[in-house]
Each structure stands twice: as structure tokens, then as C-alpha cells.
Amino acid sequence: MQEYDLVVIGGGPAGLAAAVAAKEQGIENILILEREAKLGGILNQCIHNGFGLHVFKEELTGPEYAYRFINMIEDKFIRYKTETMVIDLSKDKLITAVNKTDGIFTIQAKAVILAMGCRERPRGALNIPGARCSGIFTAGTAQKFVNIEGMMPGKSIVILGSGDIGLIMARRMTLEGAHVKAVVELMPYSAGLTRNIVQCLDDYDIPLKLNHTVTNIVGKDRLEGVYIAPVDENRNPIPNEEEYIPCDTLLLSVGLLPENELSKKATVKLSPLTGGAEVDEGRETNVDGIFACGNVLHVHDLVDHVTEESYIAGNAAARYLKGLQKQSKKIEVKAKDGARYVVPKFISPENIETDLELSFRVRDIYKDHYVSVYFDETRVAHQKKKILTPGEMQTVKVTAEMLNAHTHCNEISIQVEKE
Amino acid sequence: MDQKALVCIGCPLGCRLEVTLENSEVLRVTGQSCRKGKTYAIKECTNPTRILTTTVEVENGFLEVASIKTEKDIPKDKLFDCIKELKKVRLTAPIHIGDIVVANIADTGVNIIATTNCEALDT
Numbered sequence: 001m002q003e004y005d006l007v008v009i010g011g012g013p014a015g016l017a018a019a020v021a022a023k024e025q026g027i028e029n030i031l032i033l034e035r036e037a038k039l040g041g042i043l044n045q046c047i048h049n050g051f052g053l054h055v056f057k058e059e060l061t062g063p064e065y066a067y068r069f070i071n072m073i074e075d076k077f078i079r080y081k082t083e084t085m086v087i088d089l090s091k092d093k094l095i096t097a098v099n100k101t102d103g104i105f106t107i108q109a110k111a112v113i114l115a116m117g118c119r120e121r122p123r124g125a126l127n128i129p130g131a132r133c134s135g136i137f138t139a140g141t142a143q144k145f146v147n148i149e150g151m152m153p154g155k156s157i158v159i160l161g162s163g164d165i166g167l168i169m170a171r172r173m174t175l176e177g178a179h180v181k182a183v184v185e186l187m188p189y190s191a192g193l194t195r196n197i198v199q200c201l202d203d204y205d206i207p208l209k210l211n212h213t214v215t216n217i218v219g220k221d222r223l224e225g226v227y228i229a230p231v232d233e234n235r236n237p238i239p240n241e242e243e244y245i246p247c248d249t250l251l252l253s254v255g256l257l258p259e260n261e262l263s264k265k266a267t268v269k270l271s272p273l274t275g276g277a278e279v280d281e282g283r284e285t286n287v288d289g290i291f292a293c294g295n296v297l298h299v300h301d302l303v304d305h306v307t308e309e310s311y312i313a314g315n316a317a318a319r320y321l322k323g324l325q326k327q328s329k330k331i332e333v334k335a336k337d338g339a340r341y342v343v344p345k346f347i348s349p350e351n352i353e354t355d356l357e358l359s360f361r362v363r364d365i366y367k368d369h370y371v372s373v374y375f376d377e378t379r380v381a382h383q384k385k386k387i388l389t390p391g392e393m394q395t396v397k398v399t400a401e402m403l404n405a406h407t408h409c410n411e412i413s414i415q416v417e418k419e
Numbered sequence: 420m421d422q423k424a425l426v427c428i429g430c431p432l433g434c435r436l437e438v439t440l441e442n443s444e445v446l447r448v449t450g451q452s453c454r455k456g457k458t459y460a461i462k463e464c465t466n467p468t469r470i471l472t473t474t475v476e477v478e479n480g481f482l483e484v485a486s487i488k489t490e491k492d493i494p495k496d497k498l499f500d501c502i503k504e505l506k507k508v509r510l511t512a513p514i515h516i517g518d519i520v521v522a523n524i525a526d527t528g529v530n531i532i533a534t535t536n537c538e539a540l541d542t
Binding site: 044047048049050053059060061062063064067146147148149150172175176193194195197198199203386387392 | 425426427428430433435450469470471472473474476482483484486488495498499502516534535536
């Protein structure tokens, strides 16, 4: 059995940043386990630009952003194994993994960082009726075909869901010569970033059909077309208003789910709101010495935010390994009213030396509303926002002064208020 | 005077900009969180530009295709001209980030550069 101080599961942006941070804090014995042949994770197929503005102060493509971190991993001599699949993780941090050279092997870690990322919701999670023909892909699968394999999955495309990957793929397929006939979104707003609506749909005159859904799929061997229909206020399709769109490909961009199968095996407690672990300010889960960061914790819009969160987890894991983490009272952080969820779920004031950022998402679109932070019944922060949308993750700062002034507080809450 | 609403694409923040125009000249920009917003608003109202990112085929490499981009933003109406020219390009590995793939693509004065590394199968 091999032994490591820190094992990072997943070699995507979260895992790489967490490993770099832990190493910089003096943790020497680190191993990253990655199931793909190459480090970098999903960034390798995200060839579009817009990454790195926060972290590197310049605009990079996905592969360029990945290489910045891969180079740091190499320069810092951090060990990694690629084409290695972790198949089990116990709450005592015993890892079972498999690859072609080592076979099945076990590793005992003193601390573990979960950085497995997320998965796309597939057709099976949607209950769309109709034919089981070929030509239906998740947007990320299509992205892999086009950007990694160099193959086009189809010529005439309908995209269901307006998540960022769907929007990016609408542009990508158009540039490669396909005809993207429509992006169909069930909700009255897009799930993606507004800038992607502008530069991926508007630039190419691709219609975005809000309040619409796919009601039927037609095709025998290959997809021949889809029926779409507007939906009422309860998101139910309105009968007799169906429209047929001939197409050979349907892409699904209907949400991402944190990939927590391993976390469950290690008895990590998951939040029903985020699908990820319930963590404290250092991103430590309920299981001692197991941390989580990136999209396995909650789905992010920006890789820069993943990196920042992963630095936090890497630093906290280092403190844990050095025995510097204090066991103290935890204050619960709650999302109330317009706020749907907030990360972290717990704060231990004694472990906080600087300001703390809380990440949250709102339930609906709010214009000219305030984001407020309450310590029990006392409002300590109140910030006006022109617009808040569920597609864009928000952050709010909790300062060390606020925490010091309310040491006996039982609960911190985030609220979206009219005034 | 005309008012125009834009969403800045300078970064993922997506600032909502208000542009005041007179005879297609930009008088005032509000709503931006950084100076990129103003630059973007003026460009978008006079000469809209975009960064193009795509892939080209690779020979003798570990990758089937290599990702590439325009080194700077290019006029929006030149995007498909660039794509057409890039369809004819085949790169030979090894490839390094920043390598010039095509100089002065479609007469834009802008180079296409590689955004990934690709080792050669045999060296």
C-alpha cells in the first residue's frame, strides 16, 4: 500500500489548483489521480476564450489556462497518475484505484481533496418522449467530438437548454458549417452567461426560444426532427401549439450535476440544493480530512472561481495536515428568500484570519434588489444589485470584523430583499 | 441622440452598458465596471470585433486536431473568411502554445496562433 499526505482526486482545474496551493504551503507528499490520459480536465475541450481574467489578468482559452497549471504541477514536481480511475474511497481516506500499469492498488492518504467535477444531465434525466434514435448528444459530448476528435456530430441542429456549453456549441457548430436552427429554453431566462447569448447566438442570428421545450423526438435510425412547444406558467407544454423542426441532431444543455459517487462511499454528507458536499470555510466536508472544491462541490460559471475556491481547499488541507486547523463552534450559513443556496454551509470564526467570500445563486431574476447578510436578526451588509440572475453566481463578503462583532451568533443568512 | 443597450463581452461579468450615440458617434458609456466596457461599447457601435477560436487538423501528432485562436480580435464580418482559409491548413506536430499557425489571416493583419501543445508521434 502506498502512503501520501494528500491525494487529490481529479486532475482538472480544481484538482490542479488545490495541489499547487497545498504544495506552496509546504505539503511535499502529494499525488493527483486523473482518469483521462492528460491533465487539465474539461478545459482541454473548451477551446473558446474568456478564461483567466481574474486569475491571470488576461484572456486565455481553456487549453492555455490548463497548461498554466500543468506547468506549475511539473515545475513543483507534484506527482500525478493519469489514466487512473479511483473506484473506492473510505471515510478513513483509504483509496482504491485502477490503471493499466499498477493494476488495482490502494493508497492511504492523510487528507483527500475531492475534485471530480460534474457531469451533464442526460436525456434519461429529462423524460422527453419519442424515438430512441441516434443523433441525440449532450452538448459536452458534441464539444468533445468537434474540438478533440475533429468530427462533426451533425449538420442541422436543435439545442435544448441554454446552459453555457449549449450556447458555446451553437457558435462552434455554426462556425464549422452546421445550421443551428434554434436554442430552446424551458425557463423565461437563459441559464447561461448573458455575454454568451450576445456572442454565441445574437452574432449568428440563432433564435433563442424562451418558455419553450421539446415535446417529441422523431426518427427511426437517425433523428429526423423534433417537436417544440411553448409552455405555460407551470412549465407544462401548451397543447396544439407544437411546431415541427426538421433536424439531424439534438444537443442537450440542461444542467450539470456534481459527480459525487465517491464522496457518498466515504459518507460525505451532500446538500440537496447543490448536489455537492456540505463544507465549512476551508471546504472541509463532514468527514475529517476530506475536502471538496470546484464543480464537484457546486457548479461554477467561471473556471477562475473554481481556481480561487480550490486554492482555499488546498490551503485548508495543508493547515489540516500541519495540525493548525482549530476545532471550534461552527455557525451555519443559510440561503433564504431569493437566495437558493450558499457555499460554504458552515463557518468556524476561529479559523478565519481574513475576509471570507460566500458564493450563492438566486432563485429567479431580480432587478434592483439588495443582497443582505444577516447575523441572526442583525443586518450587517446590504448591497444593491442592478440585476441578479440564476445563471450567474454571486458572491458576498463577510469580513473578519463582522465575525468578531458577532461571536455568539447562531446563524448567518443571505437574503435577496426589495429594499 | 440615441440610447443603445449592450452587454459587454469583455469578460464573463457581462456588464450591462448604456451607450449614448449621436450620428453613430459614441458620446457616453455607462454601466461598465472597468475600462474594457467603454472600449467594447465604442468598438461594438463602430467596428465590432471578435476573437476567433477554432481547430485545425494535425499530422503526426498525439492530437487529431489542435486548438487555435486569432492573436487579437478581428472584424466580426471576417470570421467566416478566416474559417474558410483555416479549413485548408494542416499542422505537423510538434506544436507549442503561441506558435504562429497562419500569419495575417484573411488580410486582417492578425496572426493565428496555437493554444495547445501537441507532441509528435515520431521525432
